[in-house]
Amino acid sequence: MIYSNMLKILIPLVISSCLYSCSQSNSAEHAPKHVPLKLVRDVKIIKKGEVQRGQGLYQALKNISIENEMALNLINQLRDEVEFSKLKVGDKLEAIFNQRNDLLRFSFSQNSYETHVVTFNKSTNKWDYSLETLETYWQPRMIEGSLKAGSSLEQDLLAMGLERSVVNEVVNVLLCKVNFRMNARQGDNYQVLLNERKHDDKTVQTQVLYTSYEGIRAGKHKSYYYEDEEKSSTYSAHYTSNGQALINSGLRYPLSRLHVRSGYGWRRHPVTGKRAMHRGVDLRGRAGASVHAVAAGKVVISSYNQFAGNKVAIRHKDKSTSFYYHLSKRHVKVGDWVRSHQVIGKVGATGRVTGAHLHFGFKDTRGRWMNPLNKRMIATPKLSGSRLVKLQNQVASIEGTIADIKISEKTNYLVANLREIKGPSKYDDLASYYLEL
Numbered sequence: 001m002i003y004s005n006m007l008k009i010l011i012p013l014v015i016s017s018c019l020y021s022c023s024q025s026n027s028a029e030h031a032p033k034h035v036p037l038k039l040v041r042d043v044k045i046i047k048k049g050e051v052q053r054g055q056g057l058y059q060a061l062k063n064i065s066i067e068n069e070m071a072l073n074l075i076n077q078l079r080d081e082v083e084f085s086k087l088k089v090g091d092k093l094e095a096i097f098n099q100r101n102d103l104l105r106f107s108f109s110q111n112s113y114e115t116h117v118v119t120f121n122k123s124t125n126k127w128d129y130s131l132e133t134l135e136t137y138w139q140p141r142m143i144e145g146s147l148k149a150g151s152s153l154e155q156d157l158l159a160m161g162l163e164r165s166v167v168n169e170v171v172n173v174l175l176c177k178v179n180f181r182m183n184a185r186q187g188d189n190y191q192v193l194l195n196e197r198k199h200d201d202k203t204v205q206t207q208v209l210y211t212s213y214e215g216i217r218a219g220k221h222k223s224y225y226y227e228d229e230e231k232s233s234t235y236s237a238h239y240t241s242n243g244q245a246l247i248n249s250g251l252r253y254p255l256s257r258l259h260v261r262s263g264y265g266w267r268r269h270p271v272t273g274k275r276a277m278h279r280g281v282d283l284r285g286r287a288g289a290s291v292h293a294v295a296a297g298k299v300v301i302s303s304y305n306q307f308a309g310n311k312v313a314i315r316h317k318d319k320s321t322s323f324y325y326h327l328s329k330r331h332v333k334v335g336d337w338v339r340s341h342q343v344i345g346k347v348g349a350t351g352r353v354t355g356a357h358l359h360f361g362f363k364d365t366r367g368r369w370m371n372p373l374n375k376r377m378i379a380t381p382k383l384s385g386s387r388l389v390k391l392q393n394q395v396a397s398i399e400g401t402i403a404d405i406k407i408s409e410k411t412n413y414l415v416a417n418l419r420e421i422k423g424p425s426k427y428d429d430l431a432s433y434y435l436e437l
């Protein structure tokens with residue numbers, strides 16, 4: 001109790017990311033009068049940090065002076081509560097030490113409304129865990145529109161101010177049913193039902209609960225978000241009302257256009273003239289063109305050698321790996337997490353080549369080379385049994401909310417919130433989601 005009062009006094013004095021030792025006089029000035037001065041005598045050292053680009057958890061801990069055994073100890077304490085595998089740039093860490101440099105309290109947060117805290121309990125000599133959550137509430141929001149001339153669904157939604165990750169999710173779901181390039185027409189109608197988590201009127205998390213698209217050429221399509229009871233279940237995804245999963249294959253093109261110059265398999269090598277196995281495909285690309293990650297993942301190679309030239313490899317969540325050779329520039333380094341379609345380098349002619357192109361290779365989940373052009377969708381789960389029943393209940397709930405919103409537009413009637421439909425954990429887009437299957 002006394003200790004938590006201490007923190008309330010000391011925390012405002014801390015300057016982010018820098019070490020701040022509170023001197024007695026300084027603290028006393030800020031202390032409310034009813035706190036006895038002797039409590040303020042203990043010096044607390046507070047260190048705050050953020051996960052930086054290309055950093056792992058150990059490095060981030062080290063930056064706030066938590067190392068080795070203590071780092072391992074903390075990770076073990078939090079292992080069941082925190083998804084460290086989803087560590088991302090900007091995740092916040094804070095450590096509080098006493099003047100003998102003993103760690104008293106450690107906290108970690110991956111979003112703006114939840115903080116995982118471990119505190120050293122002197123009486124039990126153990127670490128106590130607690131989750132500090134801000135008060136939030138869920139509020140549905142309907143977005144509707146008609147495709148404008150010369151625009152795309154993606155552009156329309158971005159123009160409405162939706163976050164990029166939300167737009168990607170909507171477009172990826174509908175792409176499973178709609179060939180936008182061929183069939184989108186001006187005047188096509190779309191709807192998106194979002195569920196927004198708010199804290200002090202600020203949106204801290206967004207879920208896509210429902211999408212629909214209707215056009216003369218495209219036909220009529222709807223998706224519903226299903227959330228499985230099991231935490232982080234791969235069944236939690238977007239489905240048609242009869243349980244068909246709408247999960248895009250996830251693999252995107254490494255270049256803006258795909259022209260295969262040399263295919264996968266045995267061939268006469270263009271430089272050596274010898275027959276050799278070509279473990280990838282050569283894609284035409286002009287020098288300097290952007291090379292994109294085909295899916296989200298972690299950079300496991302970013303280096304140069306005389307054959308592959310500048311090469312980058314990305315390990316994806318299903319343990320498959322994509323390879324990009326002969327780059328003129330590499331924009332990522334080992335340990336970086338990349339999003340699907342993130343630019344990772346530029347086309348070049350480094351290594352043993354006859355000219356600028358991208359050599360694109362792919363290893364399957366068991367580490368065997370395969371033709372990347374054969375990398376197609378993993379079998380999509382279809383819901384059945386009790387899961388299908390639960391989906392249908394959720395579809396009914398979503399349809400009910402949509403009906404409520406329509407009535408509320410006319411009557412000012414307040415829409416019930418959707419607290420019972422909790423959302424997916426944050427993932428970059430469906431591409432990375434797919435790779436978790």
Ligand SMILES: [Zn+2]
Pocket residue numbers: 278280281282358359360
């Ligand atoms: Zn090649």
